[in-house]
């Protein structure tokens with residue numbers, strides 16, 4: 074029996090069922106091989122933006138609770154095994170721990186999504202391809218920065234350059250970063266204007282959450298930081314937790330907005346991942 078096909082020759086997509094191109098048998102969406110004839114089937118991964126958002130919000134909610142909770146444990150409870158480890162693993166103001174890993178991964182996913190969108194628009198000769206490419210690069214740099222905390226290292230230099238010692242601009246990297254944000258918004262205004270309304274709103278909200286957290290709360294927490302102290306006040310802990318939570322919410326909304334944009338801006342776009350066979354590295358016969 075011939076399997077039903079579309080005009081382009083590919084099998085008809087029925088809801089919840091995939092037709093084997095070889096024998097026409099109906100298979101489940103997740104089947105890797107045809108149940109009847111063992112013909113290999115495309116492994117289809119469907120990304121549901123709403124489900125992605127819900128799962129990420131649960132993770133961020135847990136992190137936002139764990140960061141101050143484990144800090145309070147280290148403050149108020151007597152020493153017990155794992156107490157300090159948990160405090161440093163989940164404290165949002167620390168580097169190279171669980172919250173940093175999450176924001177690094179989310180920024181990297183955003184970069185990959187922008188690169189996929191740029192590639193698809195490039196293939197259909199769409200507009201604003203350089204803007205998407207630049208976004209992919211910017212999010213890659215932000216992921217690297219989150220991972221290697223480059224902006225924190227830049228603080229001392231900027232502080233010396235601007236003659237700032239303490240106060241709101243104690244974390245002096247916010248000065249060049251704020252400037253970069255203003256330039257970015259100016260350059261991207263037209264790009265934002267051409268996007269579907271829901272995407273535009275999502276990107277604005279994501280940007281406000283991320284920048285508000287990263288720069289806004291960094292400014293707010295500057296005065297309550299006690300230099301050289303082994304432990305900071307709980308007020309500082311709460312401010313930095315709020316700061317990192319806003320950043321994480323911003324990047325989560327970014328991922329959600331980018332995933333939701335794909336069916337709007339690139340209707341019908343499908344990506345196929347084909348793994349090329351490895352070339353063999355046999356030694357050439359000596360002549």
Ligand SMILES: [Zn+2]
Nearest residue numbers: 093096107110
């Ligand atoms: Zn089959």
